[in-house]
Amino acid sequence: MQPVMQVPLLDLAAQYAPIRDAVVDALTRVVDTQQFILGPEVSAFEAEVAAYLDAAHAIGVTSGTDALLVAMMALGIGPGDEVIVPTYSFFATAGCVTRLGATPVLVDIEPVGFTIDVDAVRQAITPRTRAIIPVHLYGQAADMTAVMAVAGEHGLAVIEDAAQAIGATYHGRALGTIGQFGCFSFYPSKNLGAAGDAGLVTVAADGHAAIVRMLRVHGAQRTYHHERVGGNFRLAALQAAVLRVKLQHLRVWTEARRTNAARYRTLFAAIRPTIPVDLPVELPGRRHIYNQFVVRAARRDALRAHLRDHGVGSEIYYPVPFHLQPCFASLGVPPGALPVAERASQDTLSLPIYSELTEAQQRYVVETIAAFYARG
Numbered sequence: 001m002q003p004v005m006q007v008p009l010l011d012l013a014a015q016y017a018p019i020r021d022a023v024v025d026a027l028t029r030v031v032d033t034q035q036f037i038l039g040p041e042v043s044a045f046e047a048e049v050a051a052y053l054d055a056a057h058a059i060g061v062t063s064g065t066d067a068l069l070v071a072m073m074a075l076g077i078g079p080g081d082e083v084i085v086p087t088y089s090f091f092a093t094a095g096c097v098t099r100l101g102a103t104p105v106l107v108d109i110e111p112v113g114f115t116i117d118v119d120a121v122r123q124a125i126t127p128r129t130r131a132i133i134p135v136h137l138y139g140q141a142a143d144m145t146a147v148m149a150v151a152g153e154h155g156l157a158v159i160e161d162a163a164q165a166i167g168a169t170y171h172g173r174a175l176g177t178i179g180q181f182g183c184f185s186f187y188p189s190k191n192l193g194a195a196g197d198a199g200l201v202t203v204a205a206d207g208h209a210a211i212v213r214m215l216r217v218h219g220a221q222r223t224y225h226h227e228r229v230g231g232n233f234r235l236a237a238l239q240a241a242v243l244r245v246k247l248q249h250l251r252v253w254t255e256a257r258r259t260n261a262a263r264y265r266t267l268f269a270a271i272r273p274t275i276p277v278d279l280p281v282e283l284p285g286r287r288h289i290y291n292q293f294v295v296r297a298a299r300r301d302a303l304r305a306h307l308r309d310h311g312v313g314s315e316i317y318y319p320v321p322f323h324l325q326p327c328f329a330s331l332g333v334p335p336g337a338l339p340v341a342e343r344a345s346q347d348t349l350s351l352p353i354y355s356e357l358t359e360a361q362q363r364y365v366v367e368t369i370a371a372f373y374a375r376g
Contacts, residue, residue: 005364007312008352011216011314011354012189017218019245023195023242026244028242031238031292033237038175038217038234038235042236044244047244048247049243052237052247052250053177053182054173054174056205057206058203061233063185064183064184065199067163067200068096068133068159068161070216070233072131075159075180075208075213079100079101081130082102082128083097084124085107085133086115086341087321087338088137088307088345089137089318090163090321091316094322103113105124105126106328108120108339110340111340111343112283112335113281113286114138115136116132131159133159134161138160138164138166138290138291138292139165140286143180145171157179157180158178159179159183160182162176167191167250167287170285170286171286180205182202182348183201183202185200186198186243191250192246193242194239195238195242197239198239218230263362264293264353264366267288274374275370276372278297279295280295292317292350293351294351295297295350296347297369298342298373300347304349305367312352312364313352315349316345316350317350321341321345323337
C-alpha cells in the first residue's frame with residue numbers, strides 16, 4: 001500500500017522555490033564580476049551576519065569543520081594539549097582536535113538538552129587542558145554560565161560549536177558570541193544553508209580575529225609572505241552571495257520552525273499517554289532554533305522503519321558516540337563509561353521540522369507514530 005502522504009526529513013526545494021530569482025540574481029552578480037574568492041561579496045556577508053549575531057568579528061571560512069580547526073590553530077593548540085569535548089556530537093568536534101596533534105578528552109552529556117555535562121568537564125580538567133568546546137546541539141544552548149565559570153577558574157579558552165545553532169540565544173545573547181570563538185556551519189541542511197560547504201568563525205578579541213584572518217590565507221598578511229602556517233580556509237564569493245540572500249529570511253524561517261515545534265507538542269499531547277515518546281525540552285533562558293526536532297522513542301529502530309514504510313523521513317544523530325568510534329579506541333574510554341551519551345545514541349530520532357512543513361504533514365507524522373505503538 002502506498003503511503004498516504006510523503007513527508008521528507010528536509011525539503012530544500014520548498015525553501016528554494018520562493019527565493020529562486022533572488023539567488024540566481026546573486027550568483028549572476030558574482031559571475032559577472034569574476035571575483036570568486038573572498039572580495040566584496042564575502043566582506044558584505046561578514047558584516048551582515050556580524051550584525052545579525054551582534055558579534056565583534058565574523059570571519060567567513062570554508063566549512064564548519066574548518067571553523068573549529070582555525071579557532072584552535074589561532075590559540076596555538078597542538079601536541080601535548082588537551083581539549084574537552086562532548087562525546088556526543090558531529091565528528092568534526094573531536095576530529096579537529098586530533099588533526100592538530102592534541103588530545104580530545106571525551107565527556108558525557110546531560111540527558112535533557114544533550115549538551116556537555118559541566119560537572120564532567122570539571123572532573124576532566126588537567127594541567128594540559130587548553131580549551132573547552134561546548135556544542136549547542138540540535139539548536140539549543142549548552143549551559144554557558146557554568147561553562148564560562150569553569151573556564152574562567154582554570155584559565156581555559158571556550159570555543160562554541162554553534163554549527164547547528166545560528167540564531168539561538170542564551171539569556172538573550174546569540175550563541176557564538178559568549179566564548180572566545182564561535183564556529184558555525186552553513187552546510188546545505190542547516191537552518192542557514194549555503195549551496196555547498198561554507199562556515200563562519202565569530203571572534204571576541206581583535207587580536208584573535210587578526211590571526212584567524214591570516215590563517216585562512218595560509219598565514220599570510222601579504223601575498224607570499226607567511227607569518228604563520230595556516231591553510232586555505234577562504235570562503236567562496238558564490239557561497240557568500242547565496243548566504244546573503246538566505247540571511248534575509250532566517251528570522252522568518254526560524255520562527256516557522258519554532259511554530260512547528262509547538263504544533264508537534266500540541267498534536268502529541270492529545271495522544272501522549274498512549275505512546276512512549278519523549279519530546280525535546282526547551283530549557284529556561286535558551287531560545288531553541290530547532291535545527292533538529294529530536295525525540296526519545298522506545299523501539300527506536302523499529303519505529304524508524306515504520307516511518308520510512310509510511311513515507312516519513314527521519315534520521316539518527318548520532319548512532320555511535322566518539323568514545324566508541326574505532327579511530328578513538330586509543331583514548332581508552334570503554335563502553336559504559338559515558339552512559340548518558342550511549343543511551344541517547346540508542347533511543348533518539350529526528351523528525352521533520354523544516355519551516356515549510358505543513359500542519360497536515362505534521363499531523364500525519366504524529367498519527368503514523370501513534371499507529372506504530374498502537375499495534376503493540
